[in-house]
Amino acid sequence: MNYEARFEQKPGVCGGEPVLKGTRVTLRTVLASLAEGATVQEILADFPPLTETDVRAVIAREVS
Numbered sequence: 001m002n003y004e005a006r007f008e009q010k011p012g013v014c015g016g017e018p019v020l021k022g023t024r025v026t027l028r029t030v031l032a033s034l035a036e037g038a039t040v041q042e043i044l045a046d047f048p049p050l051t052e053t054d055v056r057a058v059i060a061r062e063v064s
Contacts, residue, residue: 003057020058023049030058 009018
């Protein structure tokens with residue numbers, strides 16, 4: 001699966017940080033939640049616009 005298509009980066013959105021497409025949720029925010037021990041389900045509850053595939057895309061990008 002092409003996870004890169006799930007991200008976008010625009011100068012006027014979240015200071016130019018990469019975000020999940022169509023949201024203002026940065027990859028850094030998702031990674032910080034995971035680092036603090038949040039589960040995928042907890043992240044989805046905290047950020048309703050996200051899908052499980054979005055969270056998995058962030059993880060896949062980080063480990064690649």
